[in-house]
Amino acid sequence: MPQALSPARAQRLLQLTARYGTPLWVYDAAVIRERIAALRGFDTVRFAQKACSNTHILRLMREQGVKVDAVSRGEILRALAAGYTVGQGDDAVHSGIVFTADLLDRETLETVVAHRVPVNAGSIDMLAQLGAVSPGHPVWLRLNPGFGHGHSNKTNTGGEHSKHGIWHEQLPQALQAIREQGLTLIGLHMHIGSGVDYGHLAQVSGAMVTLVRQVQAAGHDLKAISAGGGLSIPYRDGEAGIDIDHYFSLWDAARKEAESVIGHALALELEPGRYLVAESGVLLAEVRAVKAQGRQHFVLVDAGFNELMRPAMYGSFHAMSLIPADGLSRPSQATVVAGPLCESGDVFTQGDGGVVLTRDLPQARVGDLLVIHDTGAYGASMSSNYNSRPLIAEVLIDGDEDRLIRRRQSVDDLLALERF
Numbered sequence: 458m459p460q461a462l463s464p465a466r467a468q469r470l471l472q473l474t475a476r477y478g479t480p481l482w483v484y485d486a487a488v489i490r491e492r493i494a495a496l497r498g499f500d501t502v503r504f505a506q507k508a509c510s511n512t513h514i515l516r517l518m519r520e521q522g523v524k525v526d527a528v529s530r531g532e533i534l535r536a537l538a539a540g541y542t543v544g545q546g547d548d549a550v551h552s553g554i555v556f557t558a559d560l561l562d563r564e565t566l567e568t569v570v571a572h573r574v575p576v577n578a579g580s581i582d583m584l585a586q587l588g589a590v591s592p593g594h595p596v597w598l599r600l601n602p603g604f605g606h607g608h609s610n611k612t613n614t615g616g617e618h619s620k621h622g623i624w625h626e627q628l629p630q631a632l633q634a635i636r637e638q639g640l641t642l643i644g645l646h647m648h649i650g651s652g653v654d655y656g657h658l659a660q661v662s663g664a665m666v667t668l669v670r671q672v673q674a675a676g677h678d679l680k681a682i683s684a685g686g687g688l689s690i691p692y693r694d695g696e697a698g699i700d701i702d703h704y705f706s707l708w709d710a711a712r713k714e715a716e717s718v719i720g721h722a723l724a725l726e727l728e729p730g731r732y733l734v735a736e737s738g739v740l741l742a743e744v745r746a747v748k749a750q751g752r753q754h755f756v757l758v759d760a761g762f763n764e765l766m767r768p769a770m771y772g773s774f775h776a777m778s779l780i781p782a783d784g785l786s787r788p789s790q791a792t793v794v795a796g797p798l799c800e801s802g803d804v805f806t807q808g809d810g811g812v813v814l815t816r817d818l819p820q821a822r823v824g825d826l827l828v829i830h831d832t833g834a835y836g837a838s839m840s841s842n843y844n845s846r847p848l849i850a851e852v853l854i855d856g857d858e859d860r861l862i863r864r865r866q867s868v869d870d871l872l873a874l875e876r877f
């Protein structure tokens with residue numbers, strides 16, 4: 458949750474929109490570095506790049522010693538483009554890239570085999586398919602512990618209604634498949650959802666120790682355990698974030714218990730996406746129309762859910778600030794903030810199930826700048842070309858400097874795909 462925008466910050470954002478136009482994604486490298494530093498207790502921090510997969514952000518992560526998770530062939534190639542390397546042999550446990558999924562499409566299978574990217578398998582079929590073509594391939598088991606949680610049902614990745622992970626009761630079959638296929642087991646992994654509260658996050662470490670016991674009893678060895686990601690951030694005023702030191706001590710205790718079961722040291726991984734980047738990013742949009750619909754006051758901006766999908770997809774809340782073009786303060790008004798798309802759900806102030814809500818904002822006029830906060834995670838990475846809208850530019854602020862890290866797509870870029 459952002460503090461009120463300082464005049465200097467507002468000025469800087471205005472300068473960026475003057476140079477790069479709107480809508481615009483802006484990230485602050487200092488915030489990302491600060492979040493990385495807070496996680497230093499973990500042996501490996503593995504960034505879930507689906508949250509923000511720009512190669513310049515990935516490079517920044519790499520320079521800070523953060524490793525990366527990939528969930529598609531595209532994300533593997535992005536990580537390689539950002540200079541990540543794949544750990545081989547004994548180094549597979551420290552690999553710069555791990556591929557996590559519940560299935561392997563044929564092209565991705567070829568890519569993970571060609572680069573020998575460790576695979577975090579969410580299904581036993583993946584183990585069979587991988588073993589058939591890549592003897593000794595390093596694997597993690599992504600286990601579904603039978604419970605999950607998330608900020609929305611759509612982000613809960615545990616329990617029997619979730620497609621994710623190998624069901625905890627099928628761990629023996631998974632271990633059997635590893636043995637039969639001659640694969641190399643590196644570690645156990647659990648990720649129960651995204652935007653998880655502390656209580657649910659805390660349950661996972663206990664489930665991990667139980668499953669490590671089963672691995673040992675079945676005569677297998679392990680090198681690492683992963684706590685997954687899911688750490689929530691405070692999107693609303695007064696919301697508490699995760700107490701990282703406490704969270705680490707919980708997992709450190711679980712790791713020590715697992716080490717006593719296995720009989721040697723185990724590396725402890727964390728795989729956050731949102732925690733590392735959400736608060737570093739804002740979406741900037743210009744107010745282009747203001748209208749009254751009965752009693753509702755609508756402010757229409759030039760960004761839509763094709764840019765920021767979270768409110769339409771999950772009813773997510775994002776704090777907003779208005780920077781008046783004339784620099785003068787205005788009385789506030791209950792406002793519905795909506796975008797340009799030809800679709801009724803293109804509203805940034807909405808709750809669960811699409812109910813339209815209002816936000817108290819200074820009375821907006823055409824030409825003002827709207828800042829939508831905490832959009833560094835699952836913002837740009839979930840954007841689409843809906844309504845034939847080109848992807849927008851991304852800018853990274855680093856101290857006094859800023860640079861374009863993705864150019865704005867053009868309509869010609871879109872049409873080029875259809876020209877033969």
Ligand code: LLP
Binds near residue numbers: 728730731
């Ligand atoms: N690891 C795995 C295996 C995951 O599936 C995910 C997120 C993460 C780590 C990172 O989770 P995080 O730390 O960012 O919560 N689009 C949704 C979030 C979906 C996340 C999917 N998996 C949103 O905008 O809230």
